[in-house]
Amino acid sequence: MIRRFRGESLHKVDAKGRVSVPAAFRRVLEEGDPDFSTGSSPNFVIVYGGVRGSCLEGYTINSISKVDKLISKLPRFSKDREMLERFINTQSTYMQLDETGRIVLSHRLKEKIGIGDEALFAGMGEKFQIWEPKNYQNELNALDSSFKNLSEDENPFLKLDQLQD
Template identity: 30%
Template sequence: MSLFLGTHQNRLDVKGRVSVPASFRSALRQRQAKENHPLIFRPSHKMACIEGWPYEIFSELTNSLDTMDVFSEEHGDIATTLYAEAWPIEPDKEGRILLPDHLKEHANLTDTVTFMGLGTIFQIWEPSAALERCKSARQNLQKTPLSIPPIKTRREQP
């Protein structure tokens, strides 16, 4: 599985387009070998950034809604948060995406943006906010020990 790794800065042009980092485009090509789906972009519901989701990962996330009562308030809140401001966007031939104004406003984007890889998804930040987020994440982990499930080697997997 290809992962989104690293932190990259790119310029946002006057039309609102930005180039997706080459390593992210490569990861997307590997993920989409069989089917060509758009990326799903949505405002983070916790931070002032934009989340970029490969279509299949976004579908896995939203499939969990199928187990909920469609008429419940919780389903309505989650569905609204996930879908109402989400946009499918396909990069152009040069690997650029056109970000909708409401997403740029949510993340306070102007002329330069920072792409942060988070493994299966990525985020787009205003550069100084991205630095603060990284600093905050490191400080949080220093206060609370990091706890990740143990990694199984291929020999240990069934």
Template identity: 30%
Template structure:
């Protein structure tokens, strides 16, 4: 599974192409699809992105955690897979950011790529900075912490 960390801000060219940060591309090397999968975020004005393995993991979790013909399964598969787009890397590591995804996240001429662990997001840069400040403030105020891993390596 790929690991995405750090924040990068890149310009979008006149044709709607944007360079995916080199560390993110490196994390995706060896995947079955040479590019990213992108979909509108469920929670934020942002675009969620990852490798094809991330989407395969979501498919697997849906298969084991919901009944195939249930309303929950239908809602989630419609919301996730019908809006997802496979964006292939060009020779320079760029992807064509679809207009509908850019509009959904209010992204104009510049895009901020932010690592979120197993996936990354693309934001309008000023909106991302506001969110980062708010998230850090909430984490500090609520005393958010991580549990220590057990000696056997399990969480």
């Protein structure tokens, strides 16, 4: 089975910026790092320049490579490519779990998304997100209400079954 990032969990951020990454996510990060071997700690990538910018996004090495490959397909000096490279390559950083499964969020990263002493991890399939808990709740509420306002044929759940497979 290819595991995906699933579920939510809330973790403490200590004075040094250390946070535990949810154990379930570690398994996915390990599987997604071609250089990982039992005993070592997986590498992965955090993108902080995200489309919406209100959370951090974690990618396995394999899934960020996929994104990189897509970007490389764009014309070399196009505005689009320039922009994506800026957001995804420039505004990102390699990370490595320590042996207790934690990472440290630098002052800069915490500031980016307004994190204090708690961080909310949210699984999103091929990536995961890190949110300041209140902002996350707002995001969920906003999502809920915008979902309620959708007409029948805008409902993404219903659109799903119309896709070919």
